[in-house]
Amino acid sequence: MGASFLFREMTVLVSVAVFFQSIELIWLLARGQVEGVLAVRSLGSRLEAGSFVGRAVWEVLFSGWIFAGVQVLRIALAVLMAVRGAGSVASQLALLLTFYSSLRFGGSFNGGSDSMTLIALSGLVLGAYDPRAGLLWVGSLSILSYFVNGLRKGILRDWWSGAALEAFIRSSEVSIVPVQMVVVRARWFHRPASIAVILFQVLFPLFMFSKTAILFALGVGILFHFGNFVLFGLNRFFWIWVATYPAVAFVAEQIASRGANPL
Amino acid sequence: MILLTALIAGWIVFLPSIRSGAARVLFRAWVPVWRWRYFDEAGDTGCGHSSSDPVRLGPAALFLNPKGNLRHLENTLRDLEDGS
Numbered sequence: 001m002g003a004s005f006l007f008r009e010m011t012v013l014v015s016v017a018v019f020f021q022s023i024e025l026i027w028l029l030a031r032g033q034v035e036g037v038l039a040v041r042s043l044g045s046r047l048e049a050g051s052f053v054g055r056a057v058w059e060v061l062f063s064g065w066i067f068a069g070v071q072v073l074r075i076a077l078a079v080l081m082a083v084r085g086a087g088s089v090a091s092q093l094a095l096l097l098t099f100y101s102s103l104r105f106g107g108s109f110n111g112g113s114d115s116m117t118l119i120a121l122s123g124l125v126l127g128a129y130d131p132r133a134g135l136l137w138v139g140s141l142s143i144l145s146y147f148v149n150g151l152r153k154g155i156l157r158d159w160w161s162g163a164a165l166e167a168f169i170r171s172s173e174v175s176i177v178p179v180q181m182v183v184v185r186a187r188w189f190h191r192p193a194s195i196a197v198i199l200f201q202v203l204f205p206l207f208m209f210s211k212t213a214i215l216f217a218l219g220v221g222i223l224f225h226f227g228n229f230v231l232f233g234l235n236r237f238f239w240i241w242v243a244t245y246p247a248v249a250f251v252a253e254q255i256a257s258r259g260a261n262p263l
Numbered sequence: 264m265i266l267l268t269a270l271i272a273g274w275i276v277f278l279p280s281i282r283s284g285a286a287r288v289l290f291r292a293w294v295p296v297w298r299w300r301y302f303d304e305a306g307d308t309g310c311g312h313s314s315s316d317p318v319r320l321g322p323a324a325l326f327l328n329p330k331g332n333l334r335h336l337e338n339t340l341r342d343l344e345d346g347s
Contacts, residue, residue, distance in 0.1 A: 174335065
């Protein structure tokens with residue numbers, strides 16, 4: 001599969017992720033629920049705006065109407081990029097407005113999913129000039145995110161025993177509850193599932209060396225992120241990480257072609 | 264480039280009134296791949312907060328999950344305030 005095709009696929013999937021993210025924020029704004037959790041007034045101190053003028057500027061910049069307008073603009077850009085492709089202007093604007101949205105929450109609304117969204121959008125910016133560069137940027141960071149997380153779990157005994165996984169699932173406040181209850185009660189499941197997650201993440205870079213292995217890895221990845229949605233309510237992670245998969249496939253293709261013709 | 268112009272303009276305008284806070288946010292939001300915490304799903308859920316009012320999801324939440332994500336944010340902010 002060529003770089004242009006995979007870049008196009010990645011653009012569509014990233015646009016879908018941004019689309020849903022923006023609608024969620026508009027939903028929360030419309031119900032007045034954002035201010036109650038993290039007031040705009042508190043942003044100044046979080047961002048260390050040293051002067052009264054600075055804090056006042058932040059309060060205007062992140063006021064409800066402006067923030068809502070930015071989300072509407074993000075939706076429009078997402079639709080535009082999905083239909084017309086990631087032109088340099090659209091992708092830069094989408095990146096800028098997504099960073100603005102992250103700033104509203106002191107850095108991120110939903111942690112790692114916001115970080116990967118910024119990475120994916122910066123890949124679209126790069127890719128508007130050279131699709132290969134954009135794909136390599138996003139693909140390599142996506143692969144690294146699995147590896148680093150697996151490594152971090154791998155050094156903790158509680159992850160190898162399954163205790164950490166059981167504790168997280170049991171204490172999850174956001175889930176498809178009937179499924180969560182079944183998984184919590186299935187104590188035999190926790191340890192092998194935990195070991196499988198560690199191995200999947202740590203070995204993820206190695207899957208790049210075989211076409212069959214990468215297809216397997218991406219399929220498992222989709223199930224992994226879907227499972228995280230079911231048990232922890234992490235829907236944003238599902239969409240944005242899957243959006244990076246065309247880039248991961250491109251990296252795997254590059255590695256495979258180097259292996260077939262190392263010179 | 265629009266982005267570069269906006270970033271430079273933003274820093275020029277806000278630099279006198281912003282110390283390191285926004286810079287930390289920029290760094291934290293962008294490419295913190297070596298800082299595993301920002302890609303750790305378990306950490307992002309703020310798990311460990313038991314609540315009598317869990318957010319019960321349906322299948323549609325795969326697409327839109329505003330209540331659930333807001334709960335994650337609340338838990339994360341509480342963790343930050345607690346210093347955990």
